[in-house]
Amino acid sequence: MKWLLFLGVFMSLHSQNKQLLYGFKEVPQQLHLNPGGQVDYRGYSGVPLLSHIHLNAGITGFSAFDIFADDGRDFNQKIREVSYSMDSKDFVVVNQQLDIFSAGFSVNTSLEDKLFVSFGMYQESDIFSYFPKDYAVLANEGNHNNLNRLFDLGQLSVSAEVLSVFHLGVNKKINSKWTLGVRGKVYSSIAQVSSTDNIGSFITIPGANNNLKHVFDLDMKLQTSGISSLREPNASNELEVLKKRLLFGGNLGVGIDLGFTHQPAPEWTIDASLQDIGFINYSKDIKTYILDGYLEYDGIQSVFPQIVSGQTAQDYWDEVQKDFEDLVEIDSTTTSYTKWRPIELNSSVSYNFGRKLDKECNCLDQSDPAFQNRVGAHLFAMKRPNHLQWALSLFYYRRFYKNLQLKTTYTVDEFSFTNFGLGISAALGPVQFYIMADNLLEYQNLAKSQSVSLQLGFNYIFKNNEN
Amino acid sequence: MKLRSFFKKPLSLILAIGLCFSCVKDTDFEQYDTLTINPIMEVSLVKAQEPASSFVDSSGNQLSSISDQVVLDVFTSDFVIDNLIKAELVFGIANSIDNAFQIQIDFYDSTDMLQHTFSIDVDNSPTNTPLYTEHIEVFENMNLSALKSTTKLEITINLISSSGSILTPDSAGSILLASKGIFYLKISS
Numbered sequence: 001m002k003w004l005l006f007l008g009v010f011m012s013l014h015s016q017n018k019q020l021l022y023g024f025k026e027v028p029q030q031l032h033l034n035p036g037g038q039v040d041y042r043g044y045s046g047v048p049l050l051s052h053i054h055l056n057a058g059i060t061g062f063s064a065f066d067i068f069a070d071d072g073r074d075f076n077q078k079i080r081e082v083s084y085s086m087d088s089k090d091f092v093v094v095n096q097q098l099d100i101f102s103a104g105f106s107v108n109t110s111l112e113d114k115l116f117v118s119f120g121m122y123q124e125s126d127i128f129s130y131f132p133k134d135y136a137v138l139a140n141e142g143n144h145n146n147l148n149r150l151f152d153l154g155q156l157s158v159s160a161e162v163l164s165v166f167h168l169g170v171n172k173k174i175n176s177k178w179t180l181g182v183r184g185k186v187y188s189s190i191a192q193v194s195s196t197d198n199i200g201s202f203i204t205i206p207g208a209n210n211n212l213k214h215v216f217d218l219d220m221k222l223q224t225s226g227i228s229s230l231r232e233p234n235a236s237n238e239l240e241v242l243k244k245r246l247l248f249g250g251n252l253g254v255g256i257d258l259g260f261t262h263q264p265a266p267e268w269t270i271d272a273s274l275q276d277i278g279f280i281n282y283s284k285d286i287k288t289y290i291l292d293g294y295l296e297y298d299g300i301q302s303v304f305p306q307i308v309s310g311q312t313a314q315d316y317w318d319e320v321q322k323d324f325e326d327l328v329e330i331d332s333t334t335t336s337y338t339k340w341r342p343i344e345l346n347s348s349v350s351y352n353f354g355r356k357l358d359k360e361c362n363c364l365d366q367s368d369p370a371f372q373n374r375v376g377a378h379l380f381a382m383k384r385p386n387h388l389q390w391a392l393s394l395f396y397y398r399r400f401y402k403n404l405q406l407k408t409t410y411t412v413d414e415f416s417f418t419n420f421g422l423g424i425s426a427a428l429g430p431v432q433f434y435i436m437a438d439n440l441l442e443y444q445n446l447a448k449s450q451s452v453s454l455q456l457g458f459n460y461i462f463k464n465n466e467n
Numbered sequence: 468m469k470l471r472s473f474f475k476k477p478l479s480l481i482l483a484i485g486l487c488f489s490c491v492k493d494t495d496f497e498q499y500d501t502l503t504i505n506p507i508m509e510v511s512l513v514k515a516q517e518p519a520s521s522f523v524d525s526s527g528n529q530l531s532s533i534s535d536q537v538v539l540d541v542f543t544s545d546f547v548i549d550n551l552i553k554a555e556l557v558f559g560i561a562n563s564i565d566n567a568f569q570i571q572i573d574f575y576d577s578t579d580m581l582q583h584t585f586s587i588d589v590d591n592s593p594t595n596t597p598l599y600t601e602h603i604e605v606f607e608n609m610n611l612s613a614l615k616s617t618t619k620l621e622i623t624i625n626l627i628s629s630s631g632s633i634l635t636p637d638s639a640g641s642i643l644l645a646s647k648g649i650f651y652l653k654i655s656s
Contacts, residue, residue, distance in 0.1 A: 070495040076503055142506030144649060210514040211559065211647040299511035299646065302622055304521065304533040313513065313535040313622075 016056060016095045016126075017380040019393040019409045020423035020436035021455055022346050023271060026405050027425050027434045028104055028459055031118050033346055034273035035169040035181030036259030039116045043105035043462040046120065051457045052099035058415045058451030061090035061131065083136040088155040089387060090131040097124045099457065100164070116171040118183075123246065124165060126342075128384060129158040143204045143214075153200030153218065157385050161192040163280070164246045169257070179261040187253040187280050187341070190245040191226035194339070196385045200291075207298040214298070216327055220291040223337060225251050228287040253280030255341055269376070272347035283336035293327040343383045350376025350395075372399045378409075389414065393421075403427040411438060415451035423455075432459045502656035512556065512646040513537075513622060519564045519638035522626055529634045534623035542617045543577075553651040554606040554614055561597040562589045564640035567630035572604075575619040582613040591631035595640045
């Protein structure tokens with residue numbers, strides 16, 4: 001359990017968009033976002049556990065400040081206002097990634113040809129939930145004044161998972177215009193909970209034989225894996241079990257990332273990647289809870305036993321009670337299931353300009369011929385159970401020295417229209433440090449922020465000899 | 468050195484942004500402790516449909532009353548005891564029998580002690596057209612405690628023999644009873 005708590009702390013702090021890291025050539029972890037990114041170093045080694053720490057939390061519809069502000073207003077009134085201003089498309093997302101190790105090196109396949117091979121392992125946690133609006137209304141108001149209103153119980157859509165991923169990628173610069181890459185992944189799911197394909201409703205309508213008729217229609221499911229064995233009272237050595245699952249002992253899956261970078265001209269760069277085209281097959285330690293039933297109820301029939309002997313209202317009541325018990329009876333199964341990973345798309349178009357000039361000769365500084373500036377637009381999209389999560393960023397990248405690069409972004413997404421981010425990569429000799437954070441305007445008061453994304457890490461870079 | 472001092476600046480800027488100026492201000496997360504929701508649930512209760520002939524025994528004599536009872540543990544459940552702050556039981560009666568009735572509802576606890584009772588007077592319908600009567604019984608304070616100890620409900624339909632005509636197996640009309648409960652809940656965190 002300690003481990004779960006530990007992971008929980010990490011999770012409590014994330015949207016999966018890494019607009020600052022994407023395309024940041026000097027930071028090797030950009031290859032995790034686009035295996036076909038450009039590489040201009042011989043190799044790298046991430047500092048174990050410190051090469052990539054990523055936290056991202058986002059919520060649409062409101063910020064913590066909206067409800068927890070110390071403004072003297074009635075808390076319950078604020079909760080009501082917020083829950084009524086939201087709808088069932090609003091969502092909350094928490095994502096965390098931690099590189100356990102990562103490294104890469106170039107391999108000469110022939111005198112001219114080079115392949116860049118990178119590999120590593122990271123741990124990831126992901127929580128995603130839509131806002132079940134109708135549940136909130138029902139909890140706030142009840143069915144009073146809501147006759148004939150259908151409460152959509154299928155709005156409950158929530159998933160959470162902790163997994164480890166081992167990956168191996170190859171990246172090849174085909175020519176001066178094209179770089180292609182592919183990364184294979186093996187997922188090991190440590191624990192997974194999801195309830196996403198629910199159908200259900202509750203409605204109260206005028207009845208024929210009584211004032212009201214209540215209709216319940218439930219087809220709900222909660223799938224879990226890796227949880228039930230830990231919940232057993234005599235579960236021993238949870239730490240050992242979790243460690244084992246981290247190292248391919250969990251429910252396994254496979255996937256690939258694909259990507260490319262295209263430079264039709266030295267000034268222009270077009271790149272794109274698809275991440276996590278893959279699935280996990282859940283077959284170990286499965287427990288699926290099923291709530292499936294239909295019930296119409298319009299009251300207890302009173303029969304007055306003087307008239308019809310044998311049956312009383314009691315029998316009807318007992319029947320009603322049994323009907324309700326059957327309705328809410330939860331069946332459980334251990335059938336295995338397969339789930340697709342949430343696929344992610346990244347793509348950007350950028351323009352490079354401003355090469356460094358040598359002041360003495362007024363010619364191109366041959367020691368650093370790279371473009372010093374880059375501006376562009378970046379699109380991120382990710383498949384969620386009922387919609388496509390998206391973000392659009394404009395960015396400016398500036399190379400100050402070979403050892404210092406900066407990138408700023410302005411991002412529009414479902415969380416906010418005022419998201420400014422800043423990323424920096426700095427090197428001291430071969431040791432490189434990077435830190436990237438967005439929503440900087442909100443850092444003065446994190447409670448007002450609807451999303452926070454932070455990445456940082458340390459790498460050891462083996463530069464190209466010519467550098 | 469120039470390089471190093473330059474790089475110190477943005478780095479410290481980021482650290483400053485990240486560590487010093489980032490905070491959570493003017494908030495009070497303990498407000499969560501005051502979270503309450505007040506849903507109002509409407510639930511169908513008892514229903515009955517009795518023709519005039521129901522009030523006549525097998526030898527054709529008019530009965531003085533008929534009754535039925537239900538033993539239930541809903542009102543004494545922990546959820547109701549903790550969260551119910553008010554209840555209204557709404558009864559609607561449509562009588563088209565030419566006889567007046569008194570409908571009596573008794574609430575008993577688990578030791579069969581009467582906790583609460585009320586009755587509803589229903590007029591006779593000489594022309595056998597339905598006459599509507601509505602009654603709302605409100606449970607608050609003392610009444611509410613009585614409701615929360617109720618484990619048995621008895622419903623009795625008494626005939627007021629001085630009214631209307633004497634009922635026979637062929638008498639026209641029926642008495643319909645519909646009811647619902649409106650339950651005011653207060654659920655706290």
